[in-house]
Amino acid sequence: MPRIRLFGNAVLSFMTKFSSGYWDLFDPTNGYTAIHRDVAKHLPLDKISRRYFFETDILFRLNTLRAVVVDIPMHAKYGDEVSNLKVSKVVGEFFVKHVRNFGKRIFYNYYLRDMSLASIELPVGLTLLLSGSVFGISHWISSIYTGIPNSAGTVMLSALPIILGIQLILAFLGQDIASVPRRPFHLAKTKVKSKAGAV
Known part of the structure; x- marks a missing residue:
């Protein structure tokens, strides 16, 4: 993986920790995801973001359910594929959505459902x-x-x-x-x- 992508993943992972509340996860947006069906049926699928913010938004929704999320070790293989992700185009969108999810999570977990x-x-x-x-x-x-x-x-x-x-x-x-x-x-x-x- 290119060094710039490694740095980007590190920054994105840190932002995801803040917005989702899962502080023990790293690189949650690599697309390798599995969810128990009894948990998935409680997710508001119509409200989850699409495209590149999909995995991050799922984590936020899972935290509102107080679901357990764990890292699964895997060996990522990168060939000659070219990523369609343009950092300059999504950085603003990602920042706004992370701030929004962080605010919602804090309100739900620390003021609405519990104090x-x-x-x-x-x-x-x-x-x-x-x-x-x-x-x-x-x-x-x-x-x-x-x-x-x-x-x-x-x-x-x-x-x-x-x-x-x-x-x-x-x-x-x-x-x-x-x-x-x-x-x-x-x-x-x-x-x-x-x-x-x-x-």
């Missing part, structure tokens, strides 16, 4: 980081124009929210990485049906 400490860490962390950055940049620009350096207190009023904000965001990411689905969705559904039948 945890991570539900507080993310908005508070982003607020502190943004407010500290805006405060610091505005006073830095002001000191450039006036020639008067900012006091230590002013610097700390900017630095402290930024530090706390970064810590809270990192704590949220740690929680998000740890919450990768581990219990097979179709087995859980089968157990629920069995218990319902027994009653």
Whole structure:
């Protein structure tokens, strides 16, 4: 595989981790995919993206079901085929769709279906980081124009929210990485049906 494709796959894989929530996967868009039929029938197939974003969007939909996804080792063979993927044409589309899926996943998993400490860490962390950055940049620009350096207190009023904000965001990411689905969705559904039948 050409080095530029290896780099592109690495970047794409990292973006997919953010948007899908499956942090332990790598190169999920190579097209080698298998889904259990009991899981596939719960997927909204009419809403899944087509073309090159297909596999990535499936992962996002699987995460909303809390389905388990694993990497399957395979030996990829590349011959003289020429890829039709034009990076310059899809990079913008991919970025927008990744951001959209990330926002949906966070809303579904941390606010609509469940709430945890991570539900507080993310908005508070982003607020502190943004407010500290805006405060610091505005006073830095002001000191450039006036020639008067900012006091230590002013610097700390900017630095402290930024530090706390970064810590809270990192704590949220740690929680998000740890919450990768581990219990097979179709087995859980089968157990629920069995218990319902027994009653």
